[in-house]
Each structure stands twice: as C-alpha cells, then as structure tokens.
Amino acid sequence: xxxxxxxxxxxxxxxxxxxxxxxxxxxxxxxxxxxxxxxxxxxxxxxxxxxxxxxxxxxxxxxxxxxxxxxxxxxxxxxxxxxxxxxxxxxxxxxxxxxxxxxxxxxxxxxxxxxxxxxxxxxxxxxxxxxxxxxxxxxxxxxxxxxxxxxxxxxxxxxxxxxxxxxxxxxxxxxxxxxxxxxxxxxxxxxxxxxxxxxxxxxxxxxxxxxxxxxxxxxxxxxxxxxxxxxxxxxxxxxxxxxxxxxxxxxxxxxxxxxxxxxxxxxxxxxxxxxxxxxxxxxxxxxxxxxxxxxxxxxxxxxxxxxxxxxxxxxxxxxxxxxxxxxxxxxxxxxxxxxxxxxxxxxxxxxxxxxxxxxxxxxxxxxxxxxxxxxxxxxxxxxxxxxxxxxxxxxxxxxxxxxxxxxxxxxxxxxxxxxxxxxxxxxxxxxxxxxxxxxxxxxxxxxxxxxxxxxxxxxxxxxxxxxxxxxxxxxxxxxxxxxxxxxxxxxxxxxxxxxxxxxxxxxxxxxxxxxxxxxxxx
Amino acid sequence: xxxxxxxxxxxxxxxxxxxxxxxxxxxxxxxxxxxxxxxxxxxxxxxxxxxxxxxxxxxxxxxxxxxxxxxxxxxxxxxxxxxxxxxxxxxxxxxxxxxxxxxxxxxxxxxxxxxxxxxxxxxxxxxxxxxxxxxxxxxxxxxxxxxxxxxxxxxxxxxxxxxxxxxxxxxxxxxxxxxxxxxxxxxxxxxxxxxxxxxxxxxxxxxxxxxxxxxxxxxxxxxxxxxxxxxxxxxxxxxxxxxxxxxxxxxxxxxxxxxxxxxxxxxxxxxxxxxxxxxxxxxxxxxxxxxxxxxxxxxxxxxxxxxxxxxxxxxxxxxxxxxxxxxxxxxxxxxxxxxxxxxxxxxxxxxxxxxxxxxxxxxxxxxxxxxxxxxxxxxxxxxxxxxxxxxxxxxxxxxxxxxxxxxxxxxxxxxxxxxxxxxxxxxxxxxxxxxxxxxxxxxxxx
Numbered sequence: 001x002x003x004x005x006x007x008x009x010x011x012x013x014x015x016x017x018x019x020x021x022x023x024x025x026x027x028x029x030x031x032x033x034x035x036x037x038x039x040x041x042x043x044x045x046x047x048x049x050x051x052x053x054x055x056x057x058x059x060x061x062x063x064x065x066x067x068x069x070x071x072x073x074x075x076x077x078x079x080x081x082x083x084x085x086x087x088x089x090x091x092x093x094x095x096x097x098x099x100x101x102x103x104x105x106x107x108x109x110x111x112x113x114x115x116x117x118x119x120x121x122x123x124x125x126x127x128x129x130x131x132x133x134x135x136x137x138x139x140x141x142x143x144x145x146x147x148x149x150x151x152x153x154x155x156x157x158x159x160x161x162x163x164x165x166x167x168x169x170x171x172x173x174x175x176x177x178x179x180x181x182x183x184x185x186x187x188x189x190x191x192x193x194x195x196x197x198x199x200x201x202x203x204x205x206x207x208x209x210x211x212x213x214x215x216x217x218x219x220x221x222x223x224x225x226x227x228x229x230x231x232x233x234x235x236x237x238x239x240x241x242x243x244x245x246x247x248x249x250x251x252x253x254x255x256x257x258x259x260x261x262x263x264x265x266x267x268x269x270x271x272x273x274x275x276x277x278x279x280x281x282x283x284x285x286x287x288x289x290x291x292x293x294x295x296x297x298x299x300x301x302x303x304x305x306x307x308x309x310x311x312x313x314x315x316x317x318x319x320x321x322x323x324x325x326x327x328x329x330x331x332x333x334x335x336x337x338x339x340x341x342x343x344x345x346x347x348x349x350x351x352x353x354x355x356x357x358x359x360x361x362x363x364x365x366x367x368x369x370x371x372x373x374x375x376x377x378x379x380x381x382x383x384x385x386x387x388x389x390x391x392x393x394x395x396x397x398x399x400x401x402x403x404x405x406x407x408x409x410x411x412x413x414x415x416x417x418x419x420x421x422x423x424x425x426x427x428x429x430x431x432x433x434x435x436x437x438x439x440x441x442x443x444x445x446x447x448x449x450x451x452x453x454x455x456x457x458x459x460x461x462x463x464x465x466x467x468x469x470x471x472x473x474x475x476x477x478x479x480x481x482x483x484x485x486x487x488x489x490x491x492x493x494x495x496x497x498x499x500x501x502x503x504x505x506x507x508x509x510x511x512x513x514x515x516x517x518x519x520x521x522x
Numbered sequence: 523x524x525x526x527x528x529x530x531x532x533x534x535x536x537x538x539x540x541x542x543x544x545x546x547x548x549x550x551x552x553x554x555x556x557x558x559x560x561x562x563x564x565x566x567x568x569x570x571x572x573x574x575x576x577x578x579x580x581x582x583x584x585x586x587x588x589x590x591x592x593x594x595x596x597x598x599x600x601x602x603x604x605x606x607x608x609x610x611x612x613x614x615x616x617x618x619x620x621x622x623x624x625x626x627x628x629x630x631x632x633x634x635x636x637x638x639x640x641x642x643x644x645x646x647x648x649x650x651x652x653x654x655x656x657x658x659x660x661x662x663x664x665x666x667x668x669x670x671x672x673x674x675x676x677x678x679x680x681x682x683x684x685x686x687x688x689x690x691x692x693x694x695x696x697x698x699x700x701x702x703x704x705x706x707x708x709x710x711x712x713x714x715x716x717x718x719x720x721x722x723x724x725x726x727x728x729x730x731x732x733x734x735x736x737x738x739x740x741x742x743x744x745x746x747x748x749x750x751x752x753x754x755x756x757x758x759x760x761x762x763x764x765x766x767x768x769x770x771x772x773x774x775x776x777x778x779x780x781x782x783x784x785x786x787x788x789x790x791x792x793x794x795x796x797x798x799x800x801x802x803x804x805x806x807x808x809x810x811x812x813x814x815x816x817x818x819x820x821x822x823x824x825x826x827x828x829x830x831x832x833x834x835x836x837x838x839x840x841x842x843x844x845x846x847x848x849x850x851x852x853x854x855x856x857x858x859x860x861x862x863x864x865x866x867x868x869x870x871x872x873x874x875x876x877x878x879x880x881x882x883x884x885x886x887x888x889x890x891x892x893x894x895x896x897x898x899x900x901x902x903x904x905x906x907x908x909x910x911x912x913x914x915x916x917x918x919x920x921x922x923x924x925x926x927x928x929x930x931x932x933x934x935x936x937x938x939x940x941x942x943x944x945x946x947x948x949x950x951x952x953x954x955x956x957x958x959x960x961x962x963x964x965x966x967x968x
Contacts, residue, residue, distance in 0.1 A: 035637050035863050044869035046604055048950065051879035058878065059900030061731075061738045061769045063871075068644045071866015074606055081860055084630035085615035088622075092614035105525055106618050109570050115608075115789075118581025123594040124793030125929045126585070127921040133583025134792050140580075147564055159656035159794065160849040162836070170698050200836035200846035204667075205698045209841045247551035278549060283556045294849065302853030303631040304621040304653070304813070306795030322694070338936050339690075346694025350597055350659035350687040350782075351793025363577060369567035372523040374558075378545045379528050382536055385548050389540040403548045430627055435620075441837075458527035459536065486821060491626040494821035498625075501818035501830040505807065507650045508640040 029492055032083040036509040039070020045077050068511075087492045088303070089435045095457055095465050099407040099438035099450025100195070100243060102273045102295035104380075107367065110299065110360035119359050124351035128335055134355065135326050135333035141362045142326070145291060145310055148373070150282030153318035155311045155325070157353040161270060164290025164309025165201040165237070167322060167348055171288055171313060172235050172264040173205055174320040174345040185234040185263070191220050193244060193442040198237045198268060207234060214444045218244040218399035218409075222253040229257055235264035240284070241271040241405035243442040244398075245384065245450065247279075255285025264288070264317065272296045273454070274381055274406035277374030287314040293354070297361035308357035319343040324352050379455035380406040383462060387451055390466045394473040398445040406454070412447025420476040420484045422447035427495065430488035432468045523567055585926065587790060591956035593884075595904045595947025596734065596929040597658070597685050597760045598793065599785045601873075602951055607787050607860045611853055621813075621849070625828045626820075631852065632827035635815040638859040645765045646757075646779035647772020648801035652812040653829075654855040655798025655847065658782030659688045662728065662758050663695045664811040664845055665780045665800065669726035669754040670701060671809045671844065677702040678726050679719045682709035683733025685760055686934040692728070708935050710897055710906055710943065712737040720747045726778075730758040731771065735931075735945060736898050736905040738768055745775025754778060762786055762799065763949075764902040766874030778802045786865075787857030797854035808834060811845030873950060877903035881948040884957050888946075891961060893968040897943075904947040906931070910968055913944045919967040920960075927960055 024031035096103035158164035188202040267289035293308040396413040426436035438450040622628030642651035655661035731739035757771030759781035783797040816830035836843040893910035913930035920927035931943035
C-alpha cells in the first residue's frame, strides 16, 4: 500500500541514468537465466503420486544414469516463460510486414475451436466409427480448398508448405513414372526468384534444377520457359503471385508451354492470400499447388510452426495423392490408409495431417465466408498498394510504379551513396517499434525489401507505419547514418554476432567447469 | 467483417490516393476473363455464435479420449498436460510471432529453442539436437537421408519393429530419391536378425525402442556391428516418456536419435500437429536437417541466441540444402519444453514409473483373461496381446461399449498375418476402474 499523504505526487527534476542496472533488468524488461541455471535436479512443478511397489518389467534396459534435466516449480515456470515471451515481437503487438510470410491477425475463436475435446482429444488410430465428426471436418475443409482453387482433389496430410511442395512434386514424379517417362524427365524448371524450398524440394525428389531467368519486368516470360522446355523436363515450379509481389501476367501461356511439352505445372501457393476469391488457380492451368494454412488461413505461425500445407491437385495428378485420404461411402466417412489397390504415391507422414490446424483454418474460412475471403484479399492488395503509392517518391521500385499484389517490393537503389544498407534500414525499424520487412529476398533484385502489410492493418496503423518509414528514409537520404549504424539500439539485445555463433557453435547448455579457488589449491 | 479494419470509406479514400478508380484496377495483371467479378457461390460470413455451433456439432460426433476408458497408443499417447502449458503457449508473443529471423526482437523464442535443444540432447544421450521436425515419422525419414549424406551410401535397413507408418514414410521417400531400403518382417517377439543385414554397403540401420509392439530393444550389439561396417545406427522412439525409465539410445551407441515428442506437452489432435525430436553427435552436426539455435554475444557483450549454421538450409543453399524443411513445429516444441521444465528430472522419472506400473497392472489383469495372451516379456507403457478372434472386430465391439481398447495391428499391417494382435497403451491417466472396465468388456466380446 502506498500512502498518498506526505509524498511528492508530481515529477520534479529529471535525474540521469546510464542505463546500467545491477540486476540486468531494465524496468519492465527482465533478463532471464536459462532453466539449467535456475532449475534443480530434484525440483518439480507437477504433483504425481509415487506408484505402489511393483516388479518392473523393463528387462535389462532400465535407466541407471542421470539425465541432467532441471525442474522448476509452477510459479518459476510461469515467470520464466512470461519473461521470455516479453522479448518477442508479435503480430498481436504490432504491424509485422514480413513479405512472403502473411503475418495477419490470428482470431482466438480458432484457438478455442481447436481445443474442443472432440478435436484436440481424439487419437489418430481410434476406431473410425468414433471420429466421424473429425473426418467430416477434413472433408468440409477439403471442399472449401477445392472450390476456392477450382481443383479436382486435395491431399491434406502435408505438415507445412515445404512438405506440401514435396507432396506435389512427388505426385508429378508418380505421374511421370506411370507414363513410363521416369528415366527421361529429370529436370524441373525453377525461376531465380523462387523460395529456397522450391529447388530444395525438387532436389530431394531426385530432380535436377534448371533456373529460369527473370524478365526485366519481374515476371517470368513464356519465351524463357519455351527455351528451356524439352523432353527431359518434368515440370515447372512457379510462385504466383510471385515473390516480387506481382501476378504472373503470362501464366496461362506458360502453363500451355509446359503441358504441350508433356510436363506438369506446380504452383507455390505461399502468396495465395492476394487472390483468394479473386482468381482460381485451377483456371490458370495449374496441376498442383500447396496452400499454407498458417499464412492464408491464419492458423498462427507460432514462432516457426506448426504449419499445414494441403496440396490441391488437378485431375491429372489426383490419382497419385498420398495415403491417408477420406472417402465417403454414403453417410459413412472412411479413411483410406493403405495404398494397396490405389495409385497413391505412398505415405508422407505417420497420421492424417495437421488436424489442429484444419480446425483453425475451417473456423477462419467459415467466419469469413466467400464474401469475406474475397474482401480480405482485396484489402491485403489495397493495403500493399497504399504503402507502394505513399513511398514511391522516396524508395525505389525495381519494376516501376505499377500495381502490386499483396506485397510491395523495393530495392536499395535509392540508398546508393547514403552509407545506409538495406540491413541497417530494416534494423532501424526495430527501434521504431516495427518488425523489419523481408530483406534480401527475392534474390533477383539488389538489397530487396519486401513489405506485406496484410489486410489486418487499419488505415491509421498503415499511416503511422508509412510516416515512420518516410521519416527513416529521409533521414537516410540526408546521410544521418548514426540512426542506422548498429541499429537497433532500443531492443532487448543489440545486434548479435552471427559469425561467432557459426564459427564455434554452442548449440546446447553444458555444465560449467567448477571454479577452482586458486588460493585454496595452494 | 470483424477481422477487417478497413471501412468502405477508408477503401475509397485509399483507392483515390493510389490513383485508381476500382479495386479491380489493382488486379490489372490478371487475365481479365479469369478475374472473378462476384464472390464464389459458397456460404457467406458467419458470426462467432454460428461458427462455434457448426464446429461444435462436428466435435460432438467424436469420442474424446477423456470420455472413455482409453488404451490407444501406437505412436501417439494420451497424457495429462498441466494447465500452465496451454496458458503459456497461448501468450500472444509466442503464438503470433514468426520464425526468429530477427534475433534482437526474438530472444524469447530463441532462448526456449536453445533450452529445448539441450533437453532433447540430454534425454536422448546425444551431443546436439535441432529445433524440431514436423513429427517422429518425417524426422525418421530425414535421419535416413542424413545417414546417406554422412556415409555416402544409400541403403537403409529398417527393423521390423519400426512403426509401420514410419517405415512407409521412409520407403516413400527412398523410392522418390532412388535410394534402397530393406524392411525386415514385422517382429512381435523382437527376435529378428538385424545383424546379418549389416554390411559394407549399409548406410544405416533404423531400430525403434520400445518398438512398435512395445519391446524395449538393446541397441549395443547393433551399434557395434554398424560402426564396424561404417554404417550409422538410427534409434527411433514414439513414446518420449519412456526415456525417463529406459537407458538412453545415446548410451547404447546410436548415431542419430529421432522420435515423436507429442507425449510431453502436446494433445492427441487426431495426429497433428506434433513435434519431431532429432539429435545426433557433434561430428555430424553440419549434415543435420532443420533449424539450429546457437549461443552468441550481442554488440554489448551480453549473451544472446541466434539461428545458426544456416548454410545447411534451403533459404541459403537451395538445391544443395540438407533438407527442404522451413516451418517446423515451434509452438509444439515450446509446449514440450515447458512441460518438461515443470516435470524436471524427478517428475519425468516418476511419470515414467507410473506409466510402467499401470501397464504392468494391466498386463497382469489381461494375462488372466481367457482368450488373451500377453506377448511381451518386457515393455514400458505399451504391449501387444494376441486375442482369440479378429482384433479389428474386437476393437470395434469394445468401441460400441464406449471403451477405446487399443489398436488392431492389422490396421497398420494389413495382410501380414497380424490379424489377432492388439497393441495397448496405458498411461498415468488410466485408472483401476478403466482397466477393470476393459477386462470386463473383453471377457464379454471374446
């Protein structure tokens, strides 16, 4: 309790503080030790009763060695993780303009739906008669994904975007093998602007990657594809809208070239958020596309996952979808889990996919409806174009001041001779309370800055963001490098030494050597 | 629409400021016949009440594990997760952040990943662990690829005790990549001869312990033979709680340890999302898949954490990367590390003892049931029984009595002569009443 009597109630003279504290804390920003430094081997935050005496049946393999795990009581646990959480930027605390990542609002309704015991507390191998509602949910979500993309089928089991790419490319390989062309069609075309997962996926399936150069306008050109197309080509992996934030204007012609040459068209659907309800990928000639439920349909990103990457498939690829899949027999839904008797490419994961993410995605989709989904895409595109229009006079647009999709790409031409780099500029945004945009990606423009505001930002929020970027940009153009060199200054940490981390990796905590008291030793 | 802050007035102001007349002018790059002018003919938006009603209806058509005596395992396990865990993983700063690519404002995620990696390394008896894989099965497939890179060979030998779905994931991947796989026959009694399969062409041997049928496996002799032939031993687990009771795979000579972490911190979720645990020896770290978090210093000399050794990864190395994985299981790894911090060594070991004690009780009760034979001589919290009859039908009949009585092996291994086998799991959530109900029901249906 604080007595209001007899104490100063208004601030007087401002003192000086060097910013250093004894505890290491800085006001509300707490330093936090590792659990290995605070936990104890005999401490626990879970009350469990010791079982009555019994004769173990572990054979000869009972653990005798100590594990070395620290334990924390419940209040210590709570404080540890709350303090850690306070060192993170998050979409709930501010605009998160990471291009290509679609950091949009994560509705909490979705979280509570996913936690219904009927979804969270059911086992993947309990009798199918006891999970008909779960299978119906998968069927309903699959129906939406097929309708939104105008595609024939959807493989639901992939665990994330890259896993979806793997699934789609595996289906392409299976289709090629079914035609007896497995030995000859070994090349996959991948534009230079592609996400790194595209070439990595193609290589993992044993394809050779052939790079497609980007056109001067940021689009992939049919001539470039035609020049590389041949009887050795299995297909193309193309992102649309592409990583420059542009719709591939000649995508239909590209699809035709690929199909006429006997190949398949894989579309990286990472940027689907720009076109949901506006364009159906199936109308463009696509054979397979993964959908990042954790981007487009807002299942939270969770600091790096879990994601979910269902893959929609054309009729040419549908027969090769992996097991398991849901099949309707009248009123009964069945899981097909065995590939025998099907053309399935095999199995990609132990169970049926990311059910927890399916529930969240369907909750999001039902909340929006067809009208809301279309509006969300339009707002995402509108917000990105508003940022473009308001910054085009200061920052350079590599492909001219033309409409973009849901993200706007700047390069670093405008920073030339300022002494400020893309990295400095982005890190200075942190001091202003913003997460940096995606930097140095795509690789096809120099010093890329890719801004994706998403539809979740209000006009007022966008205005403040734009005014902040304008202020930073003018500061850079005036040569005020002090604001940028070494930024951020106000974050929980200054810039971290990544070179040191990679040179002599410390990837886990190890018990420090006991400190030997030199005097006592003598 | 409640999630969209822009109003119609905002929208028209913004279009004017951009200098276009209509939203579709911003979609000018889309070939115009393909641009949809009207919303698709699908249901319109719904408020929270209607969404919750629709999804609640679907949820109510499923039998939740907590609503019935529940003995289903075989790769996913029903455990109690303390309330603290789910509260903390829903903190906005964890739930709604991205992959920690900007370390100055991601130290929360990075520090828990560093702690997670350390916990996984300690549990498995290995030097280093990564920041998670999608799940145990995909982690196992990645381990096989890693072994191929390390040994520059491409033949994997899979134990018949490996979870059949894990084996199928490995076979699918190997077929696509053109690698060889030898799968031993399903092996209920853990008596398979793996040693004779190992030779100078073997890249790796994959052995699960406790195996799919519940038998703890001694890996020492297999490790020795692998190493004499220049092959790697990959040890797999599907029940991570077992590591609190059993000798670690690292102590038995494994080179890569990979498994499912769902049991600690994570709900059943009908199969996902889960969290793959992946650990190995320091000398192989540059061949590992997935993200790694490392300790370093900031410009003021304070300890901090960053993602490191990313030259292995797809966003840097593209088609030369060790894996295509990008998004992993961050939030599930957080749930795992929080739950394990709460348990600590003392709690984990006690939890493991309770699981084992309950399984022993059930095995003893079932041994007295006519028409049931317990096949395991040793086990942790899961074992296999042979029943007089078709296991799949018996499990269905039990379900009609509201008892979820294990997994018929034929569901995962159809046509392999396993039609009379059931794998049963027993954890700390099972009560004496649950076990009595199962035994009574089995007597009725057999």
